[in-house]
């Protein structure tokens with residue numbers, strides 16, 4: 414069964430979120446995402462139910478399956494990239510990381526619901542743990558380049574004379 418990915422945003426971006434979503438889904442075991450019918454990518458999720466406790470708009474929302482309809486996930490680009498400069502989209506890894514964080518969190522809700530039922534207390538923790546696990550799986554190859562960049566910068570700054 415294939416997940417339908419709908420791009421319902423108007424703002425233009427230099428990356429394809431449909432392709433990106435498919436790429437991020439491809440590393441998840443099929444059985445974990447079974448039961449998700451649609452992933453809908455929008456500009457903004459409007460309405461008071463999409464506000465977090467801190468009053469910010471949420472980047473994503475998971476919808477339980479309902480009356481014969483499969484589960485759905487909505488992702489809001491304006492919230493995912495809030496405060497980030499547009500130049501970020503030319504660094505695909507960073508743009509991808511921000512998007513993946515929200516997508517994997519919402520998929521975490523789906524997995525928790527399909528394996529444990531709805532347990533309000535720990536659902537955010539569960540979704541965040543799943544997110545961290547999947548981000549590590551997706552971005553593991555970048556750990557080494559990032560460490561190398563870090564070491565080079567450290568050496569560079571340690572050689573620079575103090576002013």
Ligand SMILES: [Zn+2]
Nearest residue numbers: 518522537540
């Ligand atoms: Zn959540």
